[in-house]
Amino acid sequence: MNHKRSQILTALLLAGGFWATAHAGDAKEIAASVCAACHGEDGNSVAPTFPKLAGQNAVYLQKQLKDFLSGKRKNEAMEPFLGSFSDGDTSALGVHFAREKTAPGTVEDATLVEAGRKLFQDGNTDSGIPACAGCHQVDGMGNDRYPRLAGQHQTYTLAQMQNFKSGARNNDKGKIMRSVAERLTEAEMKAVSEYLAGMEVK
Ligand code: HEC
Ligand code: HEC
Numbered sequence: 002m003n004h005k006r007s008q009i010l011t012a013l014l015l016a017g018g019f020w021a022t023a024h025a026g027d028a029k030e031i032a033a034s035v036c037a038a039c040h041g042e043d044g045n046s047v048a049p050t051f052p053k054l055a056g057q058n059a060v061y062l063q064k065q066l067k068d069f070l071s072g073k074r075k076n077e078a079m080e081p082f083l084g085s086f087s088d089g090d091t092s093a094l095g096v097h098f099a100r101e102k103t104a105p106g107t108v109e110d111a112t113l114v115e116a117g118r119k120l121f122q123d124g125n126t127d128s129g130i131p132a133c134a135g136c137h138q139v140d141g142m143g144n145d146r147y148p149r150l151a152g153q154h155q156t157y158t159l160a161q162m163q164n165f166k167s168g169a170r171n172n173d174k175g176k177i178m179r180s181v182a183e184r185l186t187e188a189e190m191k192a193v194s195e196y197l198a199g200m201e202v203k
Pocket of ligand 2: 121
């Protein structure tokens with residue numbers, strides 16, 4: 002067994018012992034010891050491929066965790082870290098991260114923001130794309146049914162839209178996001194991701 006592999010196994014074994022004793026009240030501790038490595042100590046990840054969880058809606062967060070656990074949503078980076086969370090754990094983790102404050106995002110290509118704003122607020126009547134704001138709210142904050150998008154890393158947002166479009170992500174009930182994403186062009190996805198990254202966080 003090579004060194005890296007044995008390190009990973011050790012980490013998983015330690016994590017397994019931790020989860021065996023973890024219960025709902027430990028969300029803060031789980032977040033600090035397990036999730037922080039990728040999602041940041043305060044739920045604001047630094048690496049743009051890891052989503053910010055801080056300020057995301059609790060109901061949405063719990064749904065995603067349960068979807069990862071059941072295999073409805075797949076990601077190799079996330080799966081090994083979920084242990085055997087109960088409904089109580091996923092709910093407590095959702096509430097914990099929802100309470101944290103979202104750190105503002107950074108616009109990388111300001112020339113795309115206006116096109117992104119237009120698509121988000123008005124949709125594209127030519128290709129039949131509804132306004133994203135209709136579900137994700139005018140301020141991008143979402144609600145219990147729709148995730149918050151404001152301030153998210155553009156790299157992560159873009160990847161999710163590409164995944165909905167290709168069907169690699171298919172845990173949206175009633176194909177609600179897949180039917181939006183299938184009509185989006187790559188340029189539209191990039192533009193709206195930039196707009197969302199620069200949206201004011203509340
Ligand atoms: C090794 C890195 C890593 C660790 C540790 C990790 N995650 Fe993740 N997490 C990811 C990645 C990467 C994604 C994005 C997956 C994708 O692209 O679909 C993600 C996605 C998520 C999402 C979906 C967010 C959204 O906006 O849809 C939630 C919720 C989440 N993680 C919660 C957690 C929790 C809670 C923990 C700790 C128990 C944790 N993660 C530990 C890497 C990690
Ligand atoms: C009819 C309602 C609806 C519309 C319109 C809509 N969305 Fe969504 N969107 C959803 C739902 C519901 C989810 C959560 C799916 C799930 O449960 O995993 C979602 C998830 C997402 C996600 C993943 C968030 C994350 O943290 O992983 C992104 C990104 C997204 N939408 C972007 C957009 C954009 C951009 C538009 C406009 C072009 C749009 N959505 C239009 C309902 C909608």
